[in-house]
Amino acid sequence: MRGAASVESRTVPVVTFSDNGPLVRSPSRPATAPVGRTKAVSARGQEMRIRVLGCSGGIGGGLRTTSLLVDDDVLVDAGTGVGDLSLEALARIDHIFVSHSHLDHVTSIPFLVDTVCWMRAAPIVVYGIKETLDILRAHLFNWKIWPDFTQIPDADKPFMVYREIRPGETVKLGARRFTAIPANHTVPAVGYVLETAKGALVYSGDTSTNDALWEVVNRTQNVKYLIIETAFSNKEREIAAASKHLCPDMLAVELKKMRAEPEVYITHLKPGEGALTMKEIGKAAGRWRPRMLENNQEFSL
Numbered sequence: 001m002r003g004a005a006s007v008e009s010r011t012v013p014v015v016t017f018s019d020n021g022p023l024v025r026s027p028s029r030p031a032t033a034p035v036g037r038t039k040a041v042s043a044r045g046q047e048m049r050i051r052v053l054g055c056s057g058g059i060g061g062g063l064r065t066t067s068l069l070v071d072d073d074v075l076v077d078a079g080t081g082v083g084d085l086s087l088e089a090l091a092r093i094d095h096i097f098v099s100h101s102h103l104d105h106v107t108s109i110p111f112l113v114d115t116v117c118w119m120r121a122a123p124i125v126v127y128g129i130k131e132t133l134d135i136l137r138a139h140l141f142n143w144k145i146w147p148d149f150t151q152i153p154d155a156d157k158p159f160m161v162y163r164e165i166r167p168g169e170t171v172k173l174g175a176r177r178f179t180a181i182p183a184n185h186t187v188p189a190v191g192y193v194l195e196t197a198k199g200a201l202v203y204s205g206d207t208s209t210n211d212a213l214w215e216v217v218n219r220t221q222n223v224k225y226l227i228i229e230t231a232f233s234n235k236e237r238e239i240a241a242a243s244k245h246l247c248p249d250m251l252a253v254e255l256k257k258m259r260a261e262p263e264v265y266i267t268h269l270k271p272g273e274g275a276l277t278m279k280e281i282g283k284a285a286g287r288w289r290p291r292m293l294e295n296n297q298e299f300s301l
């Protein structure tokens with residue numbers, strides 16, 4: 001960790017926000033980003049590339065917790081897999097959409113901000129519902145677990161800012177749209193719909209039985225991909241229900257509420273139970289041909 005004292009002398013340009021749009025950077029922001037952009041960004045507007053950085057319910061043996069990298073500048077959740085990115089790739093992250101406050105989804109945010117803040121000209125924007133951001137303020141970036149990077153180097157020119165979103169609200173970043181959708185979890189939580197003109201990917205976030213999710217899926221045009229959690233096997237159904245996750249039999253009941261026909265990918269499998277859980281999913285919900293989401297898997301929209 002780098003302490004506050006070592007970063008106080010650094011300066012960043014003034015950054016403002018439009019009400020419903022992306023960052024509007026001041027003229028002092030360089031025309032190009034602090035580090036070189038890849039071809040993925042030059043293609044922005046035509047498509048969105050999504051890469052899985054982590055999709056496990058735990059760690060060990062090469063497993064990483066939840067994170068999706070969109071093009072080279074957006075994260076949806078920031079689990080342990082973010083740490084696999086190069087320093088240059090880390091410095092390109094401008095936006096982080098957080099589904100909820102649990103550690104497996106936010107653990108890389110403190111390290112990311114601390115690692116790259118000196119390389120960046122604009123703050124990293126952390127999006128979440130009010131309850132989630134309040135928890136991050138009170139319990140993570142609270143000067144005890146980690147410094148409050150919304151106050152460093154000072155509150156007017158911070159390295160990180162929070163941006164509150166409401167379920168149903170859409171954030172547009174160029175031609176890319178990110179919409180928070182309801183989730184049913186032990187803490188306030190959302191999932192996200194990622195969309196371009198070409199189609200949509202629905203990410204459930206951590207959720208148990210969730211009729212509101214299916215209302216969203218059923219009214220969203222051209223849902224190409226559904227990434228949905230199944231954190232436990234059937235023998236742990238009671239734990240799944242108590243911790244507000246899904247098990248295969250619960251997933252099957254949920255999928256019956258879906259009228260769209262997307263490719264279905266399963267995430268958040270418990271380490272050591274992936275094969276069993278996928279077998280149970282095949283038995284209970286085979287009609288939707290669910291596949292296990294894999295690290296580094298890519299999707300295009």
Ligand SMILES: [Zn+2]
Pocket residue numbers: 100102185206
């Ligand atoms: Zn959770």
Ligand SMILES: [Zn+2]
Pocket residue numbers: 066102104105206268
């Ligand atoms: Zn989780």
